[in-house]
Each structure stands twice: as C-alpha cells, then as structure tokens.
Amino acid sequence: MQRRSESFWHRFKISNAYGQLIALIFVPIMILSLAGTFLVLQETSRSMQTQQITAASAVLTRYQKTASILLKLDKSTVRRQAEAQHILQYILNEPEIIRTALVDIHGQTHLSVGHRNQSDWPIFPVNYNFFGPVESGQNHFYGMRVGYVDQGPVWLMIEMDNKPLTLAKYRVWLVLVVTGLLTLLLLLLCLNFYARRWIAPMYEIRLQLQRMNADSLGKSFQTNSTGELALLQKDIATLLRRLNFSFLELKEHTEQTEDDLRKTLDTLEVQNITYKKARDQAISANQSKSVFLANISHELRTPLNSIDGFIHLMLRRGQLNDENQMYVQTIRKSSAHLLALINDVLDFSKIDAGKLELEVANFNLEEAIFDVMDMLSPLASEKQIDMAIYYDHDLPFQVCGDALRFKQVLTNLVSNAIKFTPEGDIIVRTRLEHQEANRITMHCTVQDSGIGLSGTDRKKLFASFSQGDTSVTRQFGGTGLGLAISKQLVQLMHGQIGFEDNQERNPTEKGATFWFNVQFDLPNDQPELSTSMAQFNVLSHIAHPATANILKQYLEDYDAQHHESSSILDLFSRLKQFNELGEKAWVIVDHSGDLDALLQEIRARYQGNLAIYGYQTLLDPQVLQTHHAIALNQPLSRQNLIKLFFNQTQTVSNPVFNGQGLHVLAVDDHLPNLVVLEALLNELNVEVTTALNGQTALNRIKERLDKNQPLFDLVFMDIQMPVMSGPETTQTIRGMEHHATQTNHLPIIALTAHAMSDEKENLMHAGFNDYVTKPIQLEQLIQILGTWTKAENLQSIDGSANSNLNNTLNNSLNNNLNSISANNALSNAESNVHTSSTSSQSQIKHHADDIILDWNLSLQLAANKVDLAKDLLRMLIDSFDEEQHEMQQLIELEDFPQLEQNLHRIYGATRYVGTPQLQKLTGEFEQFVSTLRKEQRPADDDFIEQVLHRYKVLLEAMAHVRLAAQEYFTR
Template structure:
C-alpha cells in the first residue's frame, strides 16, 4: 500500500466521497435525461403517425392522392421527419414521400426510427326502431374497418445531439464540483500539515541533540494542544539529559574504581594461573618419573614371567603364571589410564582398535578377578548370548578395563552370592552392532540420590564407604569416558539394599562372514551331557556353551532327577557337576561316583569355584575326575570335552596339531612389501615366508607402482616414509587405478602414528595401519582378515601394546642377522644425523630418525631404540631446544652398541 502523508490522506478523504457521490448523481441524471429524450421522441413519432392516419382516412377511402400529398408535405416540414409512407389494406403503397434535405445523411448513417398507425374507417349502422335485436352497445360501438397504414420514419440525429448536450452538461457540472472539493481539501490540508512540518523539524533538531527547541504556537484546537505537548516533551528531555549526564559522571567515577579493582584482581589471577601451571608442570614431571619407576619393576615382572613360561611347568603352574602375566599387563594399562586422566578430560585419549574375540576378552577379565571373588565366597557367572558375534573390531583392552572396574566394584560391595555378567546384542545392521554388557551383583545397592554422584572423577558415595571399601573414585569416571569413546554409554540400575546392575554399551564393526559366530563342532555330534548345578544362572551359562558346540544337554537343579536319568535308558556320555566341596555336595559326589562304578559308560567333570592350585590338585586326586575352576572359560570346557569324548581320534589329533598353523598360514598368498629400510624389509619378508607367503620386496613407492602394474598381488605392506615416493602418494595412485570390483588391501607400516597422520593415511586409501614393531601373529591375522573381508577396511589401526615385548616374536637367528645389518648402517646414519643437525635441517633429521627408529624394533638394541624414540618424538613435537641433548644420547648408545659388538667378536 502506498505510504501517504497527512496531506495526501486529507485529499483522498475529501475527494473519494465527493467524487463517488458526484459520479453516482451524474450517472443517475444522465440516465434519466436520456430516457426522457427517448420517451419524447417516441411520443412525437406516435402522435404524428396517428394524426396522419386520422387525416388521411377520407383520402385513402376516396383514393384522393392530392390530399395525401398535401398531408405528407405538411408533415415533412419537420426536420426530424425523413420519410412518410401510406399503403392500402393490401399493402400497396399509395404514397412514399421523402425529405430531400436529409436524404444524403440518412443513406450514410441509417439512424432512423419507424412509427406506424392503421388508417381506420368508422362505419355507423342505421337500424329501424322496430329492429328486434337493437341494443345500446351497438349504438356506441360503430364498426371499424382498416383501410391502410401510415408509416413515419424519424431521424435520430436530433435526439443524439440532445443526448450529447445533456451528457456534456452533466459531466461539466460534476467536474466543477470535484475541482471545488479539491481546492477546499488542499486548503484544509495546508492548515494541518504546516504545523506538523514544524513539529517534524523540531523533532529532527532533538534527534541531532539540540534540546533547546522552541515551537511557535500559532494553531488552534487539537493542533495547539499537540504543539504544547511537544514543547513540554522537549523541556522534559532537556531536564532528563541533564540528570542523566550527572548520573553518568557518578557512574564513570565508580567504573574507574571498579576497573582498577579488576586490574588488580587480574594481576593476582595471572600470578595464580602461573603458579597453577607450574604446579601442573611439576605434577606432569612427577607422574612421568613415577611412570618410569612403576614401569621398571612391572616390566621386570613381565620379563621374568615370560622366562618362567619357557621352562617345564605343570598345567596349574602354567595357569598361575598366565594369571600373573595378565595381571601385570592389566596393571600397566591401568597405570597408563591413571597417568593419562588429563588426556581423558581433554578428549585426547584415542583407541587402538583391532580384531578381537569378545568372549575371550570377557573371560580374561573374569579370570583376573576370580581369586578376589572366591575369597569372599562369590561366584562369577558369564552369560554370553548365542546371537552375539564373537569376533569384533574394537578396542579389547579398553573393554577389559571397563569390565575390571565394574566387576571389581561388584566384588567390593558384595559379601556373598553371585555376580552375573551378561553380554547381549542390542542392535545389528549389515556392518555394525551395538553390544550391551551388564554386571549384576547382590550387594548393598545404591540409592537414587547416590546414583547421581557416580561416574565423576574422585566421587564416592560417602567418606565412610571410602574408608570401608577403599578406592579413590576414579574407576567409574574412566569407564564412562571409555564407553563414550567406544561409541556407547554407561549406566546403573539399582535400589538400596537390593543389589545393582552396572551396564555399558559399545558400538563396533562386525565381520560380514560367519567366521566369528558360534558353530556346532562335528566331533561332538551325537553326544549328550548331564548338568547338575543348583545355581540356575550358572547352569544356563554352561548350557549356552554346550549347546553352541552341538551337544545335547540335560540340566538338573536337584540330584534326584540326575540320578533317575542315569538309572534310565537315556544315554549320558558326560556328567558335569558344580560343587562347593561342602558336606552335602561331597555326599552327592560320592553317590555319583558310586553310580559311575556300576555304569562305566559316562565320565565326570567337576566345576569348582576356586582357582587355588592346591585345591584343584586335591579334587583331581581325591575323586579321579577332570576338574575345571570357575569362572568357566569356553576354551577350557571345550578342551575337557575333547579329551573325554575323542581322546584318540585321528581327526581331532590332526586338527589340534595343525589348527594353529592353519590359522596363521599364508600359503598361496602373494604379497608386496614396500620398505626402504633393509632391516625391516628382511624381517617382514622372513616372517611372511615362514608362514608360506610369496614375498616381493621393493624400496620405495615408485617401485611399488611399477610392480603393481606388472604383477597381481593379494595384499601390499607399505612403509609410509620412503624416498622418491612415500606411502601416501603410492596408495593414492593405486586407488585411482583400481577398478570398482578390484580392491587390493594396503597395510601401512610406520614407527609412529599420530591422530593427524591416521586420518591422512585412511583418506589416502590405506586399509589398515600397524605401528612398528608389529606383533607377528597380529600381522598375519590382519592380512588374512583383510584379504577375506576387503570391505571391512578404512578404519583398522593397531599397534603392539606397550606391555608386550615385541622383540620376543623375532626368532634369535634372524634377530642376530638384523643386528649385524644395523651395526653396518650405524656409521652412515650417524654421519647423516650430524650433518642435518649441524645445518639445522630438522625435517631431514626427522626423516633419518624415523627410518632408523623403525628398524631398531626388530634388533637386539633396546637402549638405542629408546634413545632414538625420544629423538623422534622431540622432532615430531618440534621441541628443538632438547634435540642436542637427545641426539647426544643416541650417539652414546650407538657407541655402546658398536663397542659391545666389537667385544663379542673378539
């Protein structure tokens, strides 16, 4: 809508009604006048025709043409009359007179109107007075006879002229009225807009800050009231500004004082921050030193544990040593998490994912905590549901850490009963699964109010619990962060006095083929097992394992039903009995042994809630039965069943003897190894050829491309830092040349793997990353996985755990050979490092140290590798101020290694 001012609105207000009324009235009067003119013309034409009809009665009757012409000439004397036509009753024209003056115009326009009247003869009949049928009506209504017709044609020009004059006059009067109204509206609008314009000018002055505005009050009525109000407003604004300026002055003075106070506080805060940073740095140094001090004895424990494992041990000793090793290994992981709590809070903790067996991971956690649970008389029960895939791509060490925290807390806050660990499948897609793992105890429970305090750093329910149960309240906080990093969440369901269920979820990739799923074992086909376990949950856990293996299972919660089944004709090959070794269980066991002596076609396996080797040995010797400690491990159950059901089966013997080799075999695989470091190349080639692979060696990315063009490989193992063309460039070229259905797995090898590097490698098309030194078994398994499942790529990244000594995987002969190669390379590497350091070429020094550091992982030079690792990390983090000292340490270790090698040769 058009934005009009007051003047325009006044004009519209004045003109619209007046114009509307004028147009309506003009239209009405014009219409009425035009109708009157038409009516007058029609009356005149009818009257003229009627007059001629009456006058020409005698002439038509008598046939006197002269009288008719005289009448016609008299009628044609009028300008409007154009033609007069007289006909007899048969339609024969007696007279046709035209107005010669109007004839031309009539022919051109043909604007005429015709009026006609009949010529009637009046006949009066004379009747005798004695006529019988004479009536009064006959005397007043004479007989009429039509003699002919008179037609008069009148021109419409005169009528049209009169109409035009009428329209013109009406419109002229209307226009004059509108103009007069417009003039009056303009005059009235000026009277209103002039004072408003003055007010507008005054408002602009006030807007510019001039509040000393004076308005002349010349108007009357409401406009004068408006002017007075505006003047009062300007006066009020002037007073308000004055007061505001005074307040601003006072506020400015107060603000100045506040600013001085804030500046003083900022100075104090800055000093406090510097102190806090110094304290944090001191804490970091302390933690680093403590890390070194703690790792040293733990590494010693791990080292001597591995040495003990190489000696001749009984099965109990072997199990005990394995438990020690796992405990020390997990202690190292826990130490890493405690030292890296700041990384967790900053969101910088990353996961090292790989293929893992989820069932074995859970069993490992249960085995580690079994002694603590059994000391309190608590039984650990694992329910691994059959629809859960066993082989997953996730961080097994972090899952184990969460499990240790949750199960450890459950044991801590329980005094008896049992703890159930359930592993369930929540969601499943074509590529990913959501797994839910819960830990349910029968402990003291947690109130709703206290549940809100969980999962926060250093938070415990109350101080009394901290004294009673010990701990610092860090485990659940770490578990929460790890669960979120694993793509899930963590929570608790509990009521005070009614136990608690801690649960967490993980979201991870699964294998597309059926390799990870539980499948029946053909060697168990046709065998049946009877179970006696009063604990229904424990019995259900064992049933899951046995049914998944293809066995027929008969569970019993009461010994009477078991004995009846044994006495019946039902075939039972093995009886598995859970016992607590109390008097009641001992009686049941004696009865079972007695029945076995009478019916020797079944074996007995005892499940004992103890991992004490002495107790287990006593049970085996006392009852001459296989004895398996709780918590149950799937592999132990399967091994025990195999030893009883098929102890001499050639097929089983072959499977047992070759199973491991079959898993690790790469027979028939054609692999390309791209490595510029001769030591690394020789070691990787040795590892792969030992398991049957055919290996081709090249030294850089360009040679890898040339080999790829001419030869077909099953997989490519490629170093990332190489001369001529690095691993990223080579991988990008290979991916650009691949067909849609021809994907070759590429495994990257690097001595260091930062988060930023990881993304660059994956974007280049590398399927998996391994950090040197890589675990031999993991390398072989990864090659088989990627070759069998190429679509499961683009996010595989793993490295040897810090607690595992990768050197133990390298056979002694090849390690000696690699060390000899290293001795030959040291002088050249040292010279290159000295040159790069002297000119400050840190990039070149980083390339040299990276290549050198990667090769040291497979040689007998741990101290030199540690020093080279420190140098490499300094170069990556650009800590150039410490490079000189670190480089000196590397050179010192080089000299020691050379001197040691020289003495050995002497």
C-alpha cells in the same frame, strides 16, 4: 539533492505527522469521494436508461394499433406501399427515434421508414410482447408485437438515438469533477493550515534538538509556536537546563571515577602478573603430572611384564600340579587386573588429549568375554557371588575390532558390579542387536543385585574421579575413572552406554543394570563351530537359576539328552539309572555346603563321569581327585562344556593368513626395518621385493611394466627416505596409474613411526590407502593383507607348519645380512641361546628412570626369535658410527632438514629394538629439529646451541646402548 528528496518523502511515512494526516483525513475523504462518484454515475445511468425505456414503451403503445392496421393493408401496388410508409412516417416525429419498421419472426422487414439500411435490424428475443433495450452499435432498439402474418408474428421495431444519454453523462462528469477539485482545494488549505500551526514548529524543535550538544544544553529555543506547542517548548527548555546541570555533575564524577579506575587497573595488572605466574606453575605441574604418569606407568609395567612372562613360562612347561596351577592362574589374573588399572589411568590421559586410537584386528568375541569373567572370578568367589553369562548363539564367532578396549569396558562394568554387590549374583547378557552386510552391533548388559544407585550417584556416575561414596569411611575403593573411560571407549567404538535401577523395572529387585552397545566389523570368513552331543545323557543340579538355564540352553543347542533334578534328593534318586548308561553319561552338580560329604553320597550311588560346577579357587583339587570328579569352572562357557565332555580342547579352525601367490614390494631406507618386514611377510608365505628408497622402488615397478610382468599386489612404503620420500614416490606411482589405463590400482601402505589421528588424513590425501605403525606386528600385516589383497588367502595352518617358519625367517635374515658386510654374519654359537636364560637379566639400566636396553621388548619385537633380536640390535649399533659422522657434518653445515631425515631413520630403527631411552631421545630430537621447518624461521644461535646439546646427549645414549649390548653379544 538526493538526500533532500529522501528527506522530503520521509515526511510522508505513516510514522510522521504528514503521513498520519494524509492517512486519517485525506485518504478517507478521497475514498468516500470516489465511492460517491461511482454511485452517482451508476444511478444517473440507470435513471436515463429507465427514462428511455419509458419513452420507447409509450411510443410503441401509441402506434401499436396503427401498425396492426398497416400490417393488414393490401400492399400489392406501389401506391398502397407508399401510403403505408407515409402513415408510418409519423412515428419519426417522436423525439430521439431514428427509424422504425415491421419485422416478422424470421427477421424479414415488411414495412420500414428511416435513413439507414432497412434490413439492418439486430437479433431480438421472440418470446416477449415487448423487449428492449437491445444494443446494436451506438443505439438501442425496442420492439412490441403488433399482429400476425402468414410467416408468423410481427413486431413494431424502433431505433432510438443514445446521444442524449451520452450528453447527460458528460454533464454529470463535469459536475463531479468540479466538485472534486473544490473539495481537494479545501483539503489542501486545511493541510497547509495544520502544517503551519503544528507540524512546522515540531520540526523546528526537532532540528534544534538534533543540533544540540553538551555545550549548548542551557540555550533556549528559537521557534514561532503558540498554544500547547509553546508550553511544550518551555518544558523542553527547562528539561535541558536540568540535563545541563546533571551533565556537569556527571562530568565531575566521571573524572573522579577515572582516577579511581586507573588506580584499580594498576592493582589488577599486578594481580594478573601474579595469576600468570600461578598459571604457568599449574601448566608446569600438569606437564609434570603427565611425565610422572608416563614414567610411573612404565616402571609399574616393567615388573608386571616380568611377572606375566614368568607366569606364561611356568604354564607352558606344564610341570605344575592342580593346586600350583590354580595359584599361578590366580596370580596371572591378579596381575592382569593390576595392569588394567594402570591402563585406566593412562587411557584417561590419552582420551583427555584426544590421542587414543583403536587397534583393529580379528578376535574371538566369546573368548574375550569369558577371559574377562575368568579374570574377575576370584574376586567374585571371595564374596560368594554367583556369576553367569547368557551368550547369544546368533553372535558371530569372530569379529574385527579392538579386543583390548572391549575387554577393558566389560572389565570395568563387571568389577564395579562385584565391588558394589555384597551378596547375590551378577548376570551378563549379550545379544545381537543389529546386523548389516559386514558389520554387527552387539548389546551387552551387566546386572547385579547390589546396593543400587541413588539420585545423586546417577548425576555424576560417568564423571571422572567420581564415586558413589566419597567419604573417608567408604567401603568401596577404586580410582573413579572406570565408568568415565568406559563411556569414552564405547563412543570410540560407535556405541552408547547407560544404566537403570532394577527397582524401576521391578520393585522387588535390588541392584542396577549397566548396558552398552558397540559396533564390530565382520571378517570375510567365519570358522565353523559344529559340535553334536546327541550321544550324551546329562543329569544336572545347579542351585543358581541363571546358570541352570544357561546349561539347559547349551545342552539343547548341542542336542544332548538333558535331565534336570529339582533337589538333591531327586538327584540321588536318579543316579542309579544314570550309573547304567556307561561312559556317555554325565552328572553335573554345583559346589555347595560340604563338598566332600556331597561327593561321598554321589559316589555311593554313581560311579560314572562326574563334574563339579564352581569357582576354581573354591574347589579343592585333593577332594576332586579323591572322588574322581572334574572341575567345571564358573561362569559356565560353551568351550569348557565341550572340553569337559570330549576331554579335549574345542577344535575350531582358526583362520590364519596364507599369502601364497602374493608379491609385495617393501620400501624402507633403513635395512633393519626391511629385515623385520621381510621376515614377517615370509612367515605368511608372501614373496617380497625390497627397495632402500623411493627411486629404487619406481625402478622396480618400471622394470615389471617394461617386461609386461604383473605388478605387485601391495606396496609397503616408508614416509621419510633419501633421494625420494614416501609421499613423492606414491604420487609418482599414482601419476603412472593415471596415464597407464591398463594398470590396476596398486594398494600402497604407509610405514610410519608417528601415526597420530591427524597424520592419517594427510597420508590419505597423499595417495596412500592405509598405514601401519612401527614396530610392525604380525597381526597388523594379516589385517592389511586381508583388507587390500583380492585373493582369498585365509586357510587353516596347523602347528607343524608354523614350526617350519623359523627356517624361512633365518634364511631371509641371513640373505639381508650377507648383502651388508661380512662383519655382520651370524655366529653359530649364538643360535643356541635360549630365551629363558636371558629372561632373568632382561633390563640393564644406566639411570634409575631410563632403561638402556630392554631385552624382553627386543624379543617381543623380533617375534620371540633370539637370533633376529640380536641381529637387529647389532645392525643398529653398527650404524652408529656412520650416523654420528653424517649428523656431525650436517650440524656443521646447518643442514637441519637433512638432519631431521637422519634422526627419523634412527628413530625408526629404535622401534624394532628394545632401547627405550635412545628411542625417546631420538624422537624428541627429531621433533625439536622439525619445529624449525614447521615455523619457517632461520636457525638462530640459541637453536644451534640446543641442537649441539641434544646431539651430545644422543651420542651418550648411543654409547650406553653399545656398552649394554656387549653382554648379549658375548653369550
């Protein structure tokens, strides 16, 4: 019923025939009728009103003279009054007049006749001789001035009945209503005829079309239509017959197409199987590529680390002459450059996988920039390209960020500038772009005068593996990853990177300018760099304009008396007067032409302090020594300038963390981890309390609460532990803080060996404040303690104090070892082993690709302390028997969650000892066992077989480590 009602009202929509008929005919006629009715009523009312006014005016005009005479009669007696009323009574014989009276200006009635209250007259306008109509009640009043009395003018007032007007309106309404009904009836008749003649046949045609299907396309219509609709019906029937014929043809064609499609699908299925195999092969090849990159990078890094270690040993001994030292420095810079290339390839893989994270630590910003420039200076000197650095003095001395990644970005840009600049110069500019309370934004540009950028190069400049010249005969090498990696690294440091062609800025300039900006946090304390050179007089001649401006700026900042010569002849003319200034006078000239001849000419006129500015590889130490000149390395830095004038290294109080007064709780189920952590914290003068599991840590905290002792300043908490895990312990501590309102918030730092980007968020939700990845480094501890402890613990610690830290480390180590067993005590003979005696045999290999024991890595993880490295290795090996026994029992009982805990404990221990093969196998074994828990499925036979196989491989790796370690224990 509701659907029928909706269908009925749907016909009257404007889009349908009924709706259009009503909208085009019925509605306009109704509007015209209503408008005509309104006009008729208005004109009728106005006409009747005019007729009444005319009648009233005629009556008042006829009786005006009579009223003026009656007004002058003496009405002192009753008889006179009655006669006047009788005379005025004749006015009531006029039609529609109800009463009349003589009324003065004050509304007082002098004479009145009629049936109503004689004094009930409305207020009327007194400024007109004739007025009206005045509405009062249901009637109208009219008046005319007829004379004056002592009180003022007097009006003859009449009241006329409005009933005739009302009756006339009703008659008009009756006529209009009858006319409207007749009109409506006529419209309905027309609508009915139109509907039966046109609309009804159209709806019948629609209904038959709606009921029609593929089987009834050839049937004819059954409708009673005439005229044009009958012709339309015939045309539709003809069209349907044609459609029926086309449908039959289409059906036959569809069946044929289905057969063809079925055959095609069979072919595609075979091709999909082929493509799937090819995809699997591509995925396998990609995985093999990743494994190859990891393996080859490790194999490349190993000899590079050895080279770098020997270089540092040679430089530390200080037994090299100037020439050999220059060679060693060149080797060091070249190996660092090669290591940077390897890091580019690995970083690209990490960035592509989204697993690259920035390390945050304090570093010297100016020193980091000049380290890059010094490393690349041999390349620039080979091409005789001048390099200069504008370092903004507003930049802070120290910043907090990833120094390695920042130097990597700058290295890529500067090395590209050197590569694509055949001649000219390279200028690096740094400036402070923005500074907040504890954060700065540094802007850096690298401008070269090389070949510039073409339109094609700009589109693919920051794309991976792309270069400006990809032809076989191209001049410039490289991996094509530098700019792509730099862009990703800059974005990770919340910055942007871009470039511009120098010709767009100045048509006469060549080359390109690359720019980037990065954000750094500011440490709490900045070291003070206060140096005054007011006592020095400097005469300089630098041919490179940018370097000359930088030297001038530095000397002006340090208040030195600077004199700049315009030419070599001008320099020679001023040398005599500088010869008289004594030790505080310096002459600085750049390396150009015949250096020996230039120094001879200078020494013939000047015998004071002399510095030669140029690249280290281009300055001949013998020539400098012969003429008693000192090298000032290019590019010019403030530190080298201060070192030159004062003949010493710049004295800057580097902030070192001193944890005096701090008390830290360290929680880890693996004792070697606790030994290293406690030793590192003791180096920072931090008091340490240890716990082997979460329950013991809670007991330590409850004991201090029960004794009303201050809580720990910070807690280092391992993640996976027996009895109570790290997250469970942390949540319990947070619950204790919630109920104990007097307890301050205790910073808890997670110790984890798998610190990926997604795991950090999970740790924060579990209640941790921050996390530290294993193996723990001293810089990480300084950063964590400086961030999460309230006391100001930054102060200067000199070298003598640092030399006494080894005793603290050894004492902490011996105390922990004595608590294990007597078999783990240290041998006095082992303490005399020197690092250099073991560096020649740093690696023992079982296979060509798997390093069993990396002794250099062990020393690095033990802060270069031989005794600590040996004891950590001994503790790891001593734990093998117990770990093997427990793992064998857990595998037999199929207790894989606990097996995962044991594997994690071994994996955490291997991160403090240089056993890459054992660490890799343990980590893979742990990840494999954890898949059972993550997928929430039971262990099947295939899974248990894989566990047994991995367990067997792990036992072999433990045996290899035990065998390889015997050589170091016997020394």
